[in-house]
Amino acid sequence: MRVINPDHRLIAHKLTYLRDKRTDSPTFRRLAEELMTLLAYEATREVRVEPFEIETPVGPTTGIKLSNPKPLIVPILRAGLGMLEGMVRLLPSAEVGFLGMQRDEETLEAITYANRLPDDLSGRQVYVLDPMLATGGSMADAIKFLVDRGANDITAVTLLSAPEGIAHLQAALADVAPPITLVTGAIDERLNENGYIVPGLGDAGDRLYGLAQ
Numbered sequence: 268m269r270v271i272n273p274d275h276r277l278i279a280h281k282l283t284y285l286r287d288k289r290t291d292s293p294t295f296r297r298l299a300e301e302l303m304t305l306l307a308y309e310a311t312r313e314v315r316v317e318p319f320e321i322e323t324p325v326g327p328t329t330g331i332k333l334s335n336p337k338p339l340i341v342p343i344l345r346a347g348l349g350m351l352e353g354m355v356r357l358l359p360s361a362e363v364g365f366l367g368m369q370r371d372e373e374t375l376e377a378i379t380y381a382n383r384l385p386d387d388l389s390g391r392q393v394y395v396l397d398p399m400l401a402t403g404g405s406m407a408d409a410i411k412f413l414v415d416r417g418a419n420d421i422t423a424v425t426l427l428s429a430p431e432g433i434a435h436l437q438a439a440l441a442d443v444a445p446p447i448t449l450v451t452g453a454i455d456e457r458l459n460e461n462g463y464i465v466p467g468l469g470d471a472g473d474r475l476y477g478l479a480q
Contacts, residue, residue, distance in 0.1 A: 268437050268447045272428075273309045278302060278452050285426065286468045292477040296349055299398070299475065302426060302452060303353025307394075310422050310450040311358060314338060315392055333360055339388065339418075341366050342396040343409055344381055346472035350396040350424070361394075368408050379412065389417035398471035400428035400451065401464050403435030410436075414443055422448040426471070427455055429464045 281302040284290050290298070319332040337360055342351045344367035351363065367381030385391075393413050400406055400423070410421055423436075428451040440447050455464045468474065 268440055268449060270433060271309055271448060271450045272454055273306070273450070273452075275305065278305050281305070282426070282452050282468075286466065288469065290474075292474060295474050299349050299426065299471075300353035300356075303350040303396070303424070304356050306424050306426075306450050306452055307354045307357040310394060310424050310448070311338075314358075315420075333358075336391055337362050338392045338394060339364055339384075340394045340396065341384065341409075341413070343368065343405065346398045346475060347396040349471070349475040350398060350426070354394065354396060354424070358394075366395075366409055366412065368405055368412070384413075384416065387417055388413060389419070391418050392420045393418045393422070395421060395423045396425075397423070398426045398475075399464060399467070400425045400432040400436065400449070401458060401462055402429075403432035403439065406432070407436050407439035410440060410447060411443065414445055419445045421445060422450060425449070425451045427451065427453050427464055427467060429455055429458045431458050432464075 281298050285295060285298050315334040316331040317334045319330045321328060321330055338358060339362050340351065340354050340358065341364045342348050344365060364384040365381060366384060368379050395409055397406055406423055410423065413421055436449065455467055457465050459465050
């Protein structure tokens, strides 16, 4: 698995205000969208394209366009929805699916409780969105789900990651054949005893939707 942590001052600037507990939910949502667009620029460097013949006002030339099948953007419910607009802004012609997963507390197996995806993802480039990579369990389950449906190039995009989450993801996906990339705004210090990223930014879902304490 390839890990990309862009060194960009605007990313660090927006993350600073996202982390600040004084940032209200409307501002948090706007900053998350803006930060997502910056990360999407890095995440789509290798988006698949094909030649495209056009006529400019002064003559013909060959450009490029996104290849078919179009890329698929998959936010993980619910917090991933807060990142969707920032990604779609950069890739407006991409298709969008949704995936909700949780673990059965007894069996520890991943349960899919929401799925709006094509049954066959053969040959698709997929971008998976989730604000936080903490333990890494949900993201690993989501990526395996997409691979099982035929996705052959997957990029996970997160605002923040914990070293423990990255390590878990690398171990859990070691035997996965398609290339996997993680693009993250920052790699923080650690997880605390409650599984929160430190220093992190708290519960991204609550802060996106106005439930922060």
